Amino acid sequence: MTDIRQARETVVGFLKEALNVDEVTVIRITKVDGGWDTQAEVYEESSFLKSLGLPTRVQDRNIYTVRLSDNLDVESYERQQEHPVMSE
Numbered sequence: 098m099t100d101i102r103q104a105r106e107t108v109v110g111f112l113k114e115a116l117n118v119d120e121v122t123v124i125r126i127t128k129v130d131g132g133w134d135t136q137a138e139v140y141e142e143s144s145f146l147k148s149l150g151l152p153t154r155v156q157d158r159n160i161y162t163v164r165l166s167d168n169l170d171v172e173s174y175e176r177q178q179e180h181p182v183m184s185e
Contacts, residue, residue, distance in 0.1 A: 099169055101126055104133045107169045112137055112161060115174070124160070132172065133165040 105123045112121045118139055125136040140156040163174040 099133075099167065101128070101133075103169060104135065104165055107165060107171070108135045108137055108163045111163065111171050111174070112139060116141060116161075132167050133169075135163045135165065136177075137161050137163060 104126055108123055108126075109121045112118065116139060118141060120140060122138045123135055124138050125134075127134045137160070139159050139161055141159055143153060143155040143157050145157075146153045146155055160177040161174055162177060164172045166172055
């Protein structure tokens, strides 16, 4: 039986490798029927500035959802859509 610490370690290791980043912070882990649902915060090089070919240290804050099986196999992951800030 896996525990929450093992699930966190699996998510961190997977995202570091898959996204080629140094830091991953798990911000939510929920035990669900058949596995784990998690969310992690990742700072990545700005995709907009990168697409323009501009060198920068600007990073985007992205939230990823990762679904793990009971055996800690990654079943799916996706980056969440950004929610624009509304101003009046």
